[in-house]
Amino acid sequence: MRMDKFPVTEMQTRLTKIKKLMQRDDIPSLLLLYKVDYFYFTGSMQTGLLYISTKGESIFFVKKYLKRAKEESPFPLILPLSSYKDLPKLIKDYVGFIPKRIGIEWDVVSVADYMRMQKLFPEVELVDGTPIIREIRKNKSQYEINKMKKAGLLGKKIYEEGRNFLKEGMSEIEFAGILEAIAKKNGHEGLLRMRGLNGEAYTWCVLSGESGGIISSIDAPTGGFGLSTAFPLGASRKKIKAHEPILVDFGAVTEGYQVDQTRIYSIGDLPDKFVDAYNAARKIEKSVIDAAKPGTPSENIYYLSLQMAKDLGYSDYFLGPKGAKVTFVGHGIGIELNELPFIAKGHKYPIEEDMTFATEIKLIFPNEAAIGIENTVWIKKDGYEKLTPISEEILLV
Numbered sequence: 001m002r003m004d005k006f007p008v009t010e011m012q013t014r015l016t017k018i019k020k021l022m023q024r025d026d027i028p029s030l031l032l033l034y035k036v037d038y039f040y041f042t043g044s045m046q047t048g049l050l051y052i053s054t055k056g057e058s059i060f061f062v063k064k065y066l067k068r069a070k071e072e073s074p075f076p077l078i079l080p081l082s083s084y085k086d087l088p089k090l091i092k093d094y095v096g097f098i099p100k101r102i103g104i105e106w107d108v109v110s111v112a113d114y115m116r117m118q119k120l121f122p123e124v125e126l127v128d129g130t131p132i133i134r135e136i137r138k139n140k141s142q143y144e145i146n147k148m149k150k151a152g153l154l155g156k157k158i159y160e161e162g163r164n165f166l167k168e169g170m171s172e173i174e175f176a177g178i179l180e181a182i183a184k185k186n187g188h189e190g191l192l193r194m195r196g197l198n199g200e201a202y203t204w205c206v207l208s209g210e211s212g213g214i215i216s217s218i219d220a221p222t223g224g225f226g227l228s229t230a231f232p233l234g235a236s237r238k239k240i241k242a243h244e245p246i247l248v249d250f251g252a253v254t255e256g257y258q259v260d261q262t263r264i265y266s267i268g269d270l271p272d273k274f275v276d277a278y279n280a281a282r283k284i285e286k287s288v289i290d291a292a293k294p295g296t297p298s299e300n301i302y303y304l305s306l307q308m309a310k311d312l313g314y315s316d317y318f319l320g321p322k323g324a325k326v327t328f329v330g331h332g333i334g335i336e337l338n339e340l341p342f343i344a345k346g347h348k349y350p351i352e353e354d355m356t357f358a359t360e361i362k363l364i365f366p367n368e369a370a371i372g373i374e375n376t377v378w379i380k381k382d383g384y385e386k387l388t389p390i391s392e393e394i395l396l397v
Helices: 008-024 035-042 066-072 084-095 111-120 130-137 142-162 172-185 209-213 272-291 298-311
Strands: 029-032 047-053 059-064 078-080 101-104 125-128 205-208 246-249 252-254 257-259 262-266 328-332 339-344 356-359 361-365 369-373 376-380 383-386
Touching (some): 008 035, 008 130, 029 035, 035 047, 035 130, 047 084, 059 084, 111 125, 142 257, 209 361, 272 356, 272 361, 272 369, 298 328
Parallel strands (some): 029 101
Antiparallel strands (some): 246 262, 328 356
């Protein structure tokens, strides 16, 4: 089956940008072990690692499968790698020298792999390459935006078709499975990548009625019962009822790029209490997106959302119940669910053109329901564009 190959111009642009950041931070070389990071520069997730040099050859080393890596990636130098032990010699043979400093991804590389690299390169200082990797990925190219738009159209199809299957008496996990089947049928890749230790993400967050008020382990306003103590969040075996909010938070991913979105379904009309809460959530979201202009500190937008929730009378419910509130109202998104920027407490850096983030506007009513809306937004020089084109009305069945 034919797959689109990573464009050479896109690859070259990314390599040029990362090399400038490497020179700025005095990191002569990067050695990327994390698949998501080397996929960003090569267009391939075949098992291996990527060596980027500012003063010599850059090399995509592949352990398995070399043939597919060469078919998928336009990277100029792709070499087989039988063992990590061969790395020093291969780098010296093709680049001509071993640098004094090499950056690796401290946030995702295990201690064991760090020690392995230190043993292989005993005279090298291994420094943290993560900050510049995250920095380069925070601004999306048009190529990336187009991928995310495709995922957004997939999300629209999932929510619209799902409406035809939702019925009273089915379980949350049954409806989640139907949504997943619709998604997969239309090209959803299923795996939502999330950076970090224990960074697990899933697409079947369906919370009906009181399930929405259950807090769990995930760093998000919503939780849910889940299916067991091994998976204590998200959709459960609870039966869906008429006239209760059904919150569906479904991330869609195509060709590696994600969008995140949340909508509310209801079988029959909702009580006014929850309709009013949903309208308030939409107002808060609009204030967040309108404020997200290039140059505005991320943290300021977070505090604006808190004030908006207070003015509308929803402070007690916004971003979680008392004692379990989260401190962010948006998260960057692209290849991973937790990229920069974070619209969050303590994040003082400015919003920039071509950033993309998902809003996280949730109101939690303990023992009753969760109400919320979420869109993935692309920040432009003079405005924004939502990449999740689903109706924002309550999806009545």
